[in-house]
Amino acid sequence: MPRLGLSLAARGDFAPNYGPLDRIIAWLEVLAPAVLLALSPAAAGSLAEMEGQPDVEPRNEDQMDCKSEPAEDEWKSWQRGQARNTLHLVSATAQWILLLACLIYLGIDSLQPSKFQSDKIPWTHIRYTGESIKGVAVNLTAEVGSIQIRNGSIVIPCDGLYLLSLKGNIHFSDLDEEDSLKLTLWKTDKMSSEALWEAAVQDSGTAVHLTTVLYLFIQDNITLCTSSNATIEDLSFSLVLVGPFTCPL
Numbered sequence: 001m002p003r004l005g006l007s008l009a010a011r012g013d014f015a016p017n018y019g020p021l022d023r024i025i026a027w028l029e030v031l032a033p034a035v036l037l038a039l040s041p042a043a044a045g046s047l048a049e050m051e052g053q054p055d056v057e058p059r060n061e062d063q064m065d066c067k068s069e070p071a072e073d074e075w076k077s078w079q080r081g082q083a084r085n086t087l088h089l090v091s092a093t094a095q096w097i098l099l100l101a102c103l104i105y106l107g108i109d110s111l112q113p114s115k116f117q118s119d120k121i122p123w124t125h126i127r128y129t130g131e132s133i134k135g136v137a138v139n140l141t142a143e144v145g146s147i148q149i150r151n152g153s154i155v156i157p158c159d160g161l162y163l164l165s166l167k168g169n170i171h172f173s174d175l176d177e178e179d180s181l182k183l184t185l186w187k188t189d190k191m192s193s194e195a196l197w198e199a200a201v202q203d204s205g206t207a208v209h210l211t212t213v214l215y216l217f218i219q220d221n222i223t224l225c226t227s228s229n230a231t232i233e234d235l236s237f238s239l240v241l242v243g244p245f246t247c248p249l
Contacts, residue, residue, distance in 0.1 A: 168235035
């Protein structure tokens with residue numbers, strides 16, 4: 001009965017003595033259906049959205065999967081690239097270490113034979129300042145070296161090519177102006193004797209110089225002579241075997 005009275009009062013057909021609160025409730029009862037009717041399309045749309053949301057979420061998940069797959073592929077590709085770079089670095093380091101070890105081995109191996117062979121390479125170095133008698137071999141004496149010198153003659157220990165260097169100054173006083181002094185390098189063997197080199201000296205104090213390569217044989221004797229009495233000053237005479245590199249001394 002009170003609800004009927006409120007509805008009638010709201011429509012103005014019946015106006016009992018109700019308070020303001022009862023009137024507000026009555027108006028709400030009248031307006032509620034209209035509000036619900038006005039809101040029904042929005043509610044229906046919300047419901048449709050809620051019903052369609054499960055369809056949207058799988059699509060979003062598919063999109064996320066599509067986005068995540070390239071990222072995973074890129075990450076795996078980066079990891080593979082890093083692994084390849086590491087392998088290349090390790091391989092290059094190993095190659096350099098191996099190359100360095102080979103160079104060290106070759107260096108040590110080359111130094112040892114050279115030290116061993118240096119004692120077997122025939123050579124001599126002579127310094128001389130003194131008188132030279134006509135037709136007599138200059139009394140050469142080895143300063144250092146392994147080649148023997150006998151009575152002023154250099155005795156060749158084995159066949160081969162020899163590098164010869166000679167330089168010095170020649171002084172003389174008893175020659176005519178038209179004559180010249182001859183400084184001769186002789187080679188003598190068991191059968192013969194021949195001149196290897198000869199220099200004509202016109203003026204006293206003239207410097208002589210010779211650098212040459214000669215092929216000499218074992219037991220050859222090398223001597224230096226002048227054609228007249230003279231004084232040889234600061235003579236430097238060197239002879240060394242250049243090939244073969246070993247010789248049984």
